[in-house]
Amino acid sequence: LDPIETVDEVYSVGRALGLPKPGVVETNWELQVVSTGLPVLIVPVRTLTAVRSIIPDASAITAVCERFGANGIMVFTTVTVESFTSVHARMFAPKIGILEDPATGSAAGALGAYLVHHGIVEVGPTTDILVEQGYEIDRPSRILVQVESDNDAIQGVKVGGHCVMVVEGTLRF
Numbered sequence: 001l002d003p004i005e006t007v008d009e010v011y012s013v014g015r016a017l018g019l020p021k022p023g024v025v026e027t028n029w030e031l032q033v034v035s036t037g038l039p040v041l042i043v044p045v046r047t048l049t050a051v052r053s054i055i056p057d058a059s060a061i062t063a064v065c066e067r068f069g070a071n072g073i074m075v076f077t078t079v080t081v082e083s084f085t086s087v088h089a090r091m092f093a094p095k096i097g098i099l100e101d102p103a104t105g106s107a108a109g110a111l112g113a114y115l116v117h118h119g120i121v122e123v124g125p126t127t128d129i130l131v132e133q134g135y136e137i138d139r140p141s142r143i144l145v146q147v148e149s150d151n152d153a154i155q156g157v158k159v160g161g162h163c164v165m166v167v168e169g170t171l172r173f
Contacts, residue, residue, distance in 0.1 A: 012067075013043055016060035017075060017092075023050045029118055033070050036109040036157045040091075041070040044120075048079040048088055052136055058094035065095045072096065074107040076131075078120065085132040085142060086121055087111065102134030103141035105159040112145030113154050123149060139166075 013031060014024045024031070029044040041064065045051050054075060061073055072093030080088045089111060091104040101107075108131045115121045121129055129145040141161065148156040 012060075013041070013064055013073070016057050016064045017043070017073070018053070018055045018057065019045065019050060023047070029120065032114060033068050034110040034114045036106065036113055038106045038110075039070045040107045040110045041065065041068055041073045042111055042114045043073055043075045045075055045077050046079075048077050048081070051075055051077045051088055051090060054090060054136075056092045056094070056099060058099055061092050062095045065093075070095075072098070072101075072104075072107060074104070074111050076111055080132055081135055081140075082132055082142075084130065086129045087115065087131055088135070089131050089133045090136060091133065100137055102137055102139035103143055103161070103163075104133065105143060105161075108133070108143040108145050109157045109159045112147045112159075113157055116147045116149055116154060125150065 010024055011021050014021050023045055026046040027044040031043050033039050033041050072091055074089055074091050076087045076089040078087055091101045091107045112129045115129060116123050116127050127147045131143045134141040143161045146158040147154060
């Protein structure tokens with residue numbers, strides 16, 4: 001889909017995340033809605049400090065998502081906490097009932113496609129990307145994204161990782 005380019009649009013996304021416009025645009029990478037199944041607004045941010053400082057405004061994020069046809073906003077930076085990961089990310093999806101998600105496979109897949117499409121990571125026929133997420137809500141996770149590409153076109157995206165059960169229960173209707 002088309003990148004989000006106008007100043008007002010970038011400002012509205014930045015405001016929803018509590019970030020000034022320069023924090024969003026200093027990377028020179030586009031804000032873009034990307035889908036590998038579920039549409040996500042990908043927002044590049046220059047510094048880890050800026051990403052970690054985000055205080056999400058649920059109603060503003062919901063309005064931004066509705067405006068651009070996305071289920072959530074995936075913010076990322078190439079500056080990471082762990083030396084072995086590719087990007088640090090946070091996912092906000094209050095529109096679907098999740099203020100902040102500690103590990104979002106669908107959004108990580110979209111982010112991987114975005115990173116490869118824009119050449120932000122080193123690209124080969126198969127590109128492995130390790131996304132760190134959930135650190136700010138004390139549930140650190142790592143999601144492996146594998147993007148297959150050929151002649152500048154993405155052919156496939158795979159997402160994986162390990163999971164830990166945090167709750168168990170039974171619903172009765």
